[in-house]
Amino acid sequence: MFPANFDYYRAGSLAEAVDLLQKNPGAKVLAGGHSLVPAMKLRVAGPSALVDIGRIADLKGISLANGQLTIGALTTHAEVANSPLVKDNCGVLAQAAGQIGDQMIRNRGTIGGSLAHADPAADYPTVIRAVGAMITVFGPNGLRMINADSFFTDLFSTALADGEIITSVTVAAQDASTRGSYYKIPHPASGYAVVGACAIVSQADGVCSSVSVTVGGATANPVRCAGVESALIGKAANEANIAAAAAKTDESVNATMGDQYASSEYRNHLAAVAVKRALMAASA
Amino acid sequence: MNHTVTITINGVKHTREVEPRTLLASFIRDHVGLTGTNVGCDTSQCGACTVHVDGQAVKSCTVLAVQADGSSVTTIEGMAQGGKLHAVQQAFWDQHGLQCGYCTPGMIMSISYMLKQNPNASEEEIRHGLEGNICRCTGYQNIVKAALQAREALSN
Numbered sequence: 001m002f003p004a005n006f007d008y009y010r011a012g013s014l015a016e017a018v019d020l021l022q023k024n025p026g027a028k029v030l031a032g033g034h035s036l037v038p039a040m041k042l043r044v045a046g047p048s049a050l051v052d053i054g055r056i057a058d059l060k061g062i063s064l065a066n067g068q069l070t071i072g073a074l075t076t077h078a079e080v081a082n083s084p085l086v087k088d089n090c091g092v093l094a095q096a097a098g099q100i101g102d103q104m105i106r107n108r109g110t111i112g113g114s115l116a117h118a119d120p121a122a123d124y125p126t127v128i129r130a131v132g133a134m135i136t137v138f139g140p141n142g143l144r145m146i147n148a149d150s151f152f153t154d155l156f157s158t159a160l161a162d163g164e165i166i167t168s169v170t171v172a173a174q175d176a177s178t179r180g181s182y183y184k185i186p187h188p189a190s191g192y193a194v195v196g197a198c199a200i201v202s203q204a205d206g207v208c209s210s211v212s213v214t215v216g217g218a219t220a221n222p223v224r225c226a227g228v229e230s231a232l233i234g235k236a237a238n239e240a241n242i243a244a245a246a247a248k249t250d251e252s253v254n255a256t257m258g259d260q261y262a263s264s265e266y267r268n269h270l271a272a273v274a275v276k277r278a279l280m281a282a283s284a
Numbered sequence: 285m286n287h288t289v290t291i292t293i294n295g296v297k298h299t300r301e302v303e304p305r306t307l308l309a310s311f312i313r314d315h316v317g318l319t320g321t322n323v324g325c326d327t328s329q330c331g332a333c334t335v336h337v338d339g340q341a342v343k344s345c346t347v348l349a350v351q352a353d354g355s356s357v358t359t360i361e362g363m364a365q366g367g368k369l370h371a372v373q374q375a376f377w378d379q380h381g382l383q384c385g386y387c388t389p390g391m392i393m394s395i396s397y398m399l400k401q402n403p404n405a406s407e408e409e410i411r412h413g414l415e416g417n418i419c420r421c422t423g424y425q426n427i428v429k430a431a432l433q434a435r436e437a438l439s440n
Contacts, residue, residue: 034328038346103415104343104394189329
């Protein structure tokens with residue numbers, strides 16, 4: 001299988017990449033290519049040109065400064081999964097990255113590419129929303145930051161404007177009182193999430209002082225489960241309280257995704273199961 | 285517009301004019317003629333096309349040749365050195381880690397990478413690590429046995 005023909009440009013810098021995107025209106029950005037190239041081979045995507053940002057050094061690397069963990073857009077899933085800096089400061093990101101695809105896919109796929117692609121069955125969007133990340137993008141009007149809560153706008157759609165490229169993802173470093181966990185129920189063949197839940201729990205004086213819960217895979221974009229969160233705040237993170245909170249998942253998750261493998265009713269059921277398991281792991 | 289791409293495969297430089305849509309798997313097989321790398325599913329799932337690009341295991345059906353320009357690739361043909369099978373190849377031979385053999389090149393490239401990353405990989409880690417390589421013959425038992433033998437051989 002081959003993609004339809006396209007023009008190829010390798011950008012040497014971010015500015016050059018944005019310039020190339022503006023000069024080629026039908027162009028798409030190529031990072032690791034592990035969402036885009038398969039889509040092009042299946043001919044569900046047919047960009048007239050690709051702007052390859054894969055060699056722009058500024059977009060690589062992981063750093064910690066002023067309590068903020070910043071991950072460059074070109075950082076691969078394997079690099080995030082294995083990074084001591086990520087494990088120590090936002091462990092759930094490393095845990096989730098290690099569950100994406102397989103070792104070969106993790107060596108090529110990038111965090112920026114995954115977020116820009118906004119696949120409803122992807123893992124990163126769910127986690128990025130739960131940890132309250134900020135996504136930095138660069139475009140014709142310069143740099144701007146987009147809150148993860150408003151980044152995903154629909155199926156495979158984001159708040160990125162024409163000519164904009166994700167440069168990095170920033171999350172606040174978590175302290176020792178905070179733990180997170182991502183629980184994925186993968187499709188057995190593809191490994192994509194049928195449903196995935198991410199829970200971030202901070203505990204103080206034996207009770208949950210803050211809780212963040214998101215569910216992906218059931219809907220076009222991951223959703224925040226406010227009912228679950230408020231049910232657990234101020235309570236001890238024990239199994240009974242977690243089960244009672246997880247039972248409120250259906251207040252927020254109303255599955256719109258459904259296929260011959262997993263109906264929307266089944267995904268609604270799995271959502272509550274995944275939320276409970278993610279909360280249990282984040283409270284252990 | 286075609287692009288001139290130079291990729292070093294198993295230590296030999298190959299320069300070819302390719303369309304941007306040329307996949308690395310096709311560059312290796314059709315342009316250079318090294319057909320040990322197989323293409324199975326062609327949808328990034330089966331792992332038969334696994335090669336090492338600059339030391340990293342990747343699925344060559346999902347990488348464009350233009351992306352790999354300037355890089356150094358190792359394929360199954362580059363594993364045996366001086367007429368001696370690589371430890372993972374020898375282990376597949378000894379443990380009968382294949383039946384039809386179609387997935388084998390990818391399995392060997394995947395396992396050799398996995399053991400380089402994690403020389404003490406447990407059986408569970410090996411089984412989990414092989415999630416990106418599909419075999420439809422063996423039920424994986426002898427493949428895992430081969431990986432375990434290779435782990436011991438490589439650690440000595």
